[in-house]
Amino acid sequence: MHANHLGVLLSGLLVSAKSASASSILFSGGTIIAFDRATNSLDVIRNGSVLVTDDRITSVFAGSVPPSSVSIPSDVEEVDITNKILTPGFIDTHRHGWQTAYKTLGSNTSLVDYFNRFGEFPTAANYPFTPEEIYYSQLAGLYEALNAGVTTTLDHAHGTFSNATSSASFQASIDSGARVFWAYAFHELENYPLSEQFAHYRSIFTEAPHLNTPTTLGIAYDGFGPNPNQEIISTIISLTHETNASVLTTHSVQGPYGITNSPEDFAAQSLFTSLPPTTPIVFSHASFLSAVGAQLLRTYNHTISITPESEMHYGHTHPTSHLILDHASIGVDTHFTFSTDILTQTRMWLQSVRRLLYAEVLNRWQVPVNNPMSANQAFLLATRNGGLSLRREDLGIIAPGAKADLVIWDGGTGPNMWGWRDPVAAVVLHGNVGDVEGVVVDGRWKKRGGKLTDERFEDVKMKFAEVARRVQDRVVEAGVGLPGEGERFVVSGLEFGNSTVVDVQVGEGDGYGGLFL
Numbered sequence: 179m180h181a182n183h184l185g186v187l188l189s190g191l192l193v194s195a196k197s198a199s200a201s202s203i204l205f206s207g208g209t210i211i212a213f214d215r216a217t218n219s220l221d222v223i224r225n226g227s228v229l230v231t232d233d234r235i236t237s238v239f240a241g242s243v244p245p246s247s248v249s250i251p252s253d254v255e256e257v258d259i260t261n262k263i264l265t266p267g268f269i270d271t272h273r274h275g276w277q278t279a280y281k282t283l284g285s286n287t288s289l290v291d292y293f294n295r296f297g298e299f300p301t302a303a304n305y306p307f308t309p310e311e312i313y314y315s316q317l318a319g320l321y322e323a324l325n326a327g328v329t330t331t332l333d334h335a336h337g338t339f340s341n342a343t344s345s346a347s348f349q350a351s352i353d354s355g356a357r358v359f360w361a362y363a364f365h366e367l368e369n370y371p372l373s374e375q376f377a378h379y380r381s382i383f384t385e386a387p388h389l390n391t392p393t394t395l396g397i398a399y400d401g402f403g404p405n406p407n408q409e410i411i412s413t414i415i416s417l418t419h420e421t422n423a424s425v426l427t428t429h430s431v432q433g434p435y436g437i438t439n440s441p442e443d444f445a446a447q448s449l450f451t452s453l454p455p456t457t458p459i460v461f462s463h464a465s466f467l468s469a470v471g472a473q474l475l476r477t478y479n480h481t482i483s484i485t486p487e488s489e490m491h492y493g494h495t496h497p498t499s500h501l502i503l504d505h506a507s508i509g510v511d512t513h514f515t516f517s518t519d520i521l522t523q524t525r526m527w528l529q530s531v532r533r534l535l536y537a538e539v540l541n542r543w544q545v546p547v548n549n550p551m552s553a554n555q556a557f558l559l560a561t562r563n564g565g566l567s568l569r570r571e572d573l574g575i576i577a578p579g580a581k582a583d584l585v586i587w588d589g590g591t592g593p594n595m596w597g598w599r600d601p602v603a604a605v606v607l608h609g610n611v612g613d614v615e616g617v618v619v620d621g622r623w624k625k626r627g628g629k630l631t632d633e634r635f636e637d638v639k640m641k642f643a644e645v646a647r648r649v650q651d652r653v654v655e656a657g658v659g660l661p662g663e664g665e666r667f668v669v670s671g672l673e674f675g676n677s678t679v680v681d682v683q684v685g686e687g688d689g690y691g692g693l694f695l
Contacts, residue, residue, distance in 0.1 A: 202251045203230040203582075203621070206242045208259030209589070209601045211266070213562060213575035220554055222601055228264060229254075230582040233621040237578055257616075261590050263601045266574050267329025267357075267583035267617065268520035269564025271483035272427070272462040272509025275358075276312050276337030276347050278319035279642070279649040280514040285693065287515065289435070289492035290667065290674065295658045296512070298336040302367050305652035309346035311645045312337050316347045318642040319513060320354035321632070324624045326519030327614040329357055329583035330564065330573055332460060332483070332509070334398045334427050336363035340370050341378045348382060352393045355624050355632070357583060359425045359568060360388075361396035364414065376413055383421045392620045396425035396457075403443030404436065404669075411447065419454050425568060426459050430482075431494045433466035436670025440467075441474035450478040458569040462509065464502075465494040472502045481567040484559075485511035486527040493677075500531045503555070507564040519611050520560050528556040528606065553606040586616035588628075654695055 210226035213219075229237040229248065237248045244250055280296055287296070294300060301307065307315070316337070323331055333351065338344040344362065351358040362379045364372060383395055399414055401407060418426060431437040441461065444450055453459070464471070464482035475481065482502060488511035489496045499506065508523050517523065528551055535550035565573030572580045587605055589595055595613055598604035617625035624631055632638070666673055683689035 201232060202254040203257060203618070204228075204250060204254045205230070205257045205259050205264055205584070205586075208262040208264050208586075210238065210264045210576060211557070211601055211605075212238050213266075213577045213580075215577055220557065220602065226264075228576060228584070230584075230618070230621050233582055234572075235576060235578055235580045235582050238576060259586055262615065263587040263589050263605060264576065265327075265585050265587065265601075265605060266561045266576050266580070267585050267619065268327050268524075268560050269330040269332075269507065269568075269574050270323065270328050270510050270520050271332045271460055271481075271507040271564050271567050272485050272511055273319070273323075273331050273333050274336060274512055275316040275319040275331070275333045275351070276307065276335065276343075277315065277512055277514045278322070279307070279311060279315040279646040280653070281646065282514075283650060283653055283693070283695070284512070284515040287492065288677075289431075289494050291660055292492060292512065294660065295653070296514075298339075298363070298365060299367070300658060301337075302339045302369075304656045304658060305649065306339055307337060307343060307649065309340075309342040311649055312339075312343045313346040313350045314638065314642045314645045315649070316350035317354055317638055319518070320351065320356045320358070321630060321635070321638070322513070322518045323510075324354065324356055324617055324619070325614065325630055326521065326611045327585040327587075327617055328518075328520050329585070329617065329619045329624075330359070330568075331356060332359040332361065332396075332425060332427060332568065334361050334363060334429070334462065336365060336398065338363050338365070338370075338375060339367065341374065344375075344378055345382070348393075348395075349387065352388050352391050355392070355619055355622065357392035357573075357581075357619055359394050359396050361398035361425055361427050363398040363400075364410070365400065372410060372413075376417065379417060380421075394424035395421060396427065397423045398427045400429050400437070400439055402428055402447070402449070403438040403440060406443070406447065408447075411449075415449070415452055418457055422454065423457050426453065426457050427462060427483075428459075429463060430461040430467075431463050431465045432468070433494075433497075434670055434672050435465070435494060435667065436672070440464075441471040441480070442468070445474050450474070450480070456569065458567060460507075460567055462511070463489060463494060463496070464499060465489060465496055467498045467502060472498070472505075475502060475505045479505075481505045481507060481563075483507055483509040483567065484527060485509040486523050486530060487516045488512060490526075490530075491516055500534060503531075503559065506559065507567040508560050521605070521609060521611070524556050524560040525606060527559070528553070553600075553603045556606050557602050582618055582621040584616075584618040585614055588613045588615045650695075 206227040210223040212221045214221040428439040430439040459480040461482045531551045539546040561574035681688040
């Protein structure tokens with residue numbers, strides 16, 4: 179089923195998201211976390227102004243009176259941001275939006291448990307989503323991201339179980355109004371052969387329902403190594419060229435897991451040179467990245483997406499990721515299991531890196547003097563670096579010519595934001611989702627006055643509640659569990675092992691308990 183046929187299925191709700199917009203918006207009176215291209219650094223402007231025209235930032239200046247070189251349109255919408263902080267929108271470089279309906283089912287999962295129950299293959303085999311379920315699950319997840327100030331998402335869209343579910347996921351991305359790099363995941367499914375997936379991808383590209391929207395079409399594939407199928411990879415290379423794919427992304431979890439898709443795999447197959455030079459490659463997680471892999475990323479200017487909470491939650495970890503932060507950005511991953519906002523992920527990563535590098539000094543029996551990672555660096559990972567990972571100099575910054583993807587932070591209503599002086603530290607270390615007062619994507623309001631602006635919000639909220647209940651009931655009834663005794667991890671062939679379970683309870687029992695489903 180193609181995207182233009184989905185309207186009947188979804189009862190007329192698949193219309194482009196409507197939101198208040200103006201041809202020009204002037205934000206004035208607030209503290210602007212801008213970016214200075216000349217010095218390649220953040221530039222804080224107090225009592226600053228930002229002029230947006232259509233989908234672009236056209237001017238950034240100090241004070242409320244524009245310089246003579248700046249012309250303010252007579253019909254401009256003026257927005258007073260006194261006592262507020264204006265930042266670029268956050269960029270999430272790894273997410274699976276369709277999984278929103280699984281929320282709270284995976285709170286104690288390991289990566290093996292995830293693969294058994296919630297990944298694309300067990301979902302397709304045991305409790306496949308309908309197109310309607312995919313649509314509302316994807317849309318609800320993007321609402322959640324927008325609400326948290328995430329304006330750009332790279333979606334590794336492996337809810338591609340059929341033509342209809344793939345179209346539904348793509349259409350939901352378009353309808354959200356978010357900036358979505360929607361990467362069509364190609365995978366070998368029993369009832370949906372790759373030949374159909376390739377044909378459907380081409381049809382989406384040809385029909386172009388995303389034309390003149392912030393959503394773009396990319397590719398995701400996880401078969402680059404080990405043991406790649408060269409025929410499939412040749413087709414993917416051709417499709418990437420043919421459609422000028424906005425991104426190519428792959429999961430890379432090396433070490434004991436053996437899910438390589440590593441930079442070394444790409445180099446061995448000459449993929450860095452045979453893929454279009456304009457298409458960025460994002461290696462999600464890159465757990466156990468080697469020194470050679472890091473060198474290849476720097477040589478060919480490709481990046482990794484670090485998903486801090488995911489990598490700690492599931493156990494694939496990130497032992498070397500702090501060594502490649504010049505070619506890294508921040509992602510969320512499976513947002514149904516934990517925090518969906520990039521701010522929380524960024525804060526976790528900042529403190530994780532600090533702890534790791536402090537430990538190096540302490541283990542030498544010395545006392546650390548300096549702090550090894552700054553709030554500024556964390557902020558850049560969540561914004562500017564995300565744009566660079568996607569080969570987009572116009573994303574993740576506030577500067578003339580950049581896309582008008584902006585977040586207004588309430589700088590003083592909540593006690594957590596009282597008394598701040600450094601706006602970067604205020605956001606990175608003290609802010610939370612509740613402080614996100616306004617969100618603009620492509621020059622259009624998506625959240626204003628603390629509320630999402632989509633007029634369908636209440637309808638989508640109710641519909642998603644129905645969808646989530648249906649999906650969760652199917653998962654609970656299926657009762658898929660952990661691997662049996664004596665089994666091995668299918669990719670690497672290594673034995674499974676049990677983690678030590680902590681004890682938080684005095685007396686009998688350890689307090690672990692089960693899920694309250």
